[in-house]
Amino acid sequence: MSGTQFRTPLARVRALGSAKSGTGHFWHQRLTAIANVPLVIAFVLILVSLLGRSHAAVVQILGSPLVAIVMLLFIGSITYHMKLGMQVIIEDYVHDEKWKFAAVIANIFFAVAVGLAAAYAILKLSFGV
């Protein structure tokens, strides 16, 4: 293996590679994907049960503890998962360094903003105000 002799023992032990995150991205994508399977099924069931209901009924159901907790887990897991996925798409197709940098940042902002907005709505429904 040419080149490996230039790596320090510490770098080899850390196994984080040139991207400084090792297999973290891959692993987190799989981890959130595993979580997404039951959470998506639960979300779809919640969605169907709320179809056509009045605002008052929707508020009551979405704000009930079990539904709200499932929704918060769903929002957290999917927004992190989609941030990871979109980053791969950007890295595949945006080759200009400046645009890639900007797109990766915009991706993080979008995922955090949407996730936080949705989570805030669930919390507001839960706690009233």
Place this chain on the structure above:
Amino acid sequence: MADTRVPVQRPLSPHLSIYKPMLTMMMSIVHRITGAALYFGTLLLAWWLIAAASGPNAYGRVQWFMSTAIGRLILFGYTWALIHHMLGGIRHFIWDTGHGFGPSEREWLVRANLAGSIVLTIVLWVIGYAVMGGGQ
């Protein structure tokens, strides 16, 4: 010296355009497209939840939009993309374990993915319409 150097024209590895389209290849692309669509679909989810948290008027606007033909189409597409991407994810989990790579297995997996997502989406909407028709 340095500025006289011409960049070497290196050979590029073959890309999509030279391959005959195959189902596994198309489904890989569809997995990415559904993922990207779901990414922007979360705006819809956030809008729906924020409207519910804001009050009856805001929620009424979401309900009105979702009842229009365009709204229904977007919602139908969103549910299909969600189910398709989820089943595609399960397909990738099977492949992650090293199983299902045989010629007939991988074909079966992508066909099951596509058929499953369409059937499940239709079943979901049949149930959805039954629920909507039933209880208010």
